Amino acid sequence: MAAVGAPQISDAFGAIAHPIRRQIVTALASGEKSVGVLAAPLPVSRPAVSQHLAVLRGAGLVTEERAGRERRYRLRPESLNDIRHWLDTLDEFWSDRLAALADHLAEAP
Amino acid sequence: MIVDGRVVHEVDYAHPPERVWRALVDSAELSIWLMATDFVAEVGHRFTLQGGPELGQVQGEVLHVEPPRLLRCRWSGTLGDTVVEFALSPSATGTHLRLEHSGWDEEHLDWRRQFHDGWDTKFSDELLAVLDK
Numbered sequence: 001m002a003a004v005g006a007p008q009i010s011d012a013f014g015a016i017a018h019p020i021r022r023q024i025v026t027a028l029a030s031g032e033k034s035v036g037v038l039a040a041p042l043p044v045s046r047p048a049v050s051q052h053l054a055v056l057r058g059a060g061l062v063t064e065e066r067a068g069r070e071r072r073y074r075l076r077p078e079s080l081n082d083i084r085h086w087l088d089t090l091d092e093f094w095s096d097r098l099a100a101l102a103d104h105l106a107e108a109p
Numbered sequence: 110m111i112v113d114g115r116v117v118h119e120v121d122y123a124h125p126p127e128r129v130w131r132a133l134v135d136s137a138e139l140s141i142w143l144m145a146t147d148f149v150a151e152v153g154h155r156f157t158l159q160g161g162p163e164l165g166q167v168q169g170e171v172l173h174v175e176p177p178r179l180l181r182c183r184w185s186g187t188l189g190d191t192v193v194e195f196a197l198s199p200s201a202t203g204t205h206l207r208l209e210h211s212g213w214d215e216e217h218l219d220w221r222r223q224f225h226d227g228w229d230t231k232f233s234d235e236l237l238a239v240l241d242k
Contacts, residue, residue, distance in 0.1 A: 010189020013212035016114035050161050083114075090188075091114045093163045095210055099144055102131060104142040105124050 011059035012083045020044055021052050025075065032065075032074035040049065123203040130177035132152040133195055150174050164188045181212065 016022050024038055039049040053073055056062040062081045065072050110117050122129050134150035144167070145159040158167035165187030171216035172192070181194040183237055190213035198205045211213045 010191075010212075013114070013189055013191065014214055016210065017214035019113075022114060022206035053129065087111045087114070087116060089163055090210060091111055091118075094116055094118050094210065098118055098206070098208065099128075100142040102120070102122060104138065105122055105132060108138075109124060109128070 009082050009086045012061050012079055013086065015055050015059035015061055016083070018052070020048075021056055023047070024052055024056065028062065028073060028075045032072045034070050034072050038073065053104075115161075115209055117210075118206075118208040119208050120208070121200060121202055121204070122206060126177040126197045126199050127206045129197055129204045129206060130180075133180055133197075134213075136174075150180065160161070160186070160188075184210075185213075189213075 010029065016025060020042060023042060027033060027038055027041075035046060035049055038053070039046045042049060044052075053062060053064070056073075057064060059079075061076060061083075063071050063076055065074065110119075118142050132142065135156075136146050136147065136148045139146050139148055143158070144161070144164075146156055148156045148171075150171060154171045155220070156165075156171070157170045158169060160167050164184075167184045167186045167188065169185070171180075171181040172183055173179060177195050177197055177238075179194070181192065184191045184193050192209075192213055193204075193212050194207075194209045194211075196209075198207075198208040
């Protein structure tokens, strides 16, 4: 398990904050794809998709492979596991804190 | 709950919004239920939160203050660059609180700031996508 704050996890959290990048990640969940195939159903230009892919690569969520003149992209499953784990930790943190808020309000209304 | 890569919690408190709001912005109260802090609810104010093992130390910045309805802050540090938002609304039993903690995305955040109230999330996402061209 990667430590909290390892650059890739925090970068990945920011990377998936964008809806287009979430759609790209969803599309790659069913297998590797080229930029063209990824861009086709999206309401943004191909250069914009390439830019989003660069952000996803920088965050360690996606890898790029050249197959001849084509570039193909694939999800890194380890990163997805790391980010899922981080989200679970954060989810639990807030469950605990918001319950503590209830206790605090009860004690000091 | 994890929704669209964000942590979202919706909780009801049997206290009026003004009371719940006070617990979100008063540093003495925050230090009791959240983390030790020097928080002040002023846009632009920078604060720290002495995090525990989960989040480490947090450097924060107040982004948006709308008592007693909306508080949005940037939380950065070992947890990365993130945004925490509390939205309060009155309910039959007191206050409904919605907490959202998401990763920081500069471009996305500007539009969400502007279109926060009353906009359907899906519509604003589509709008963002069109503007991205």
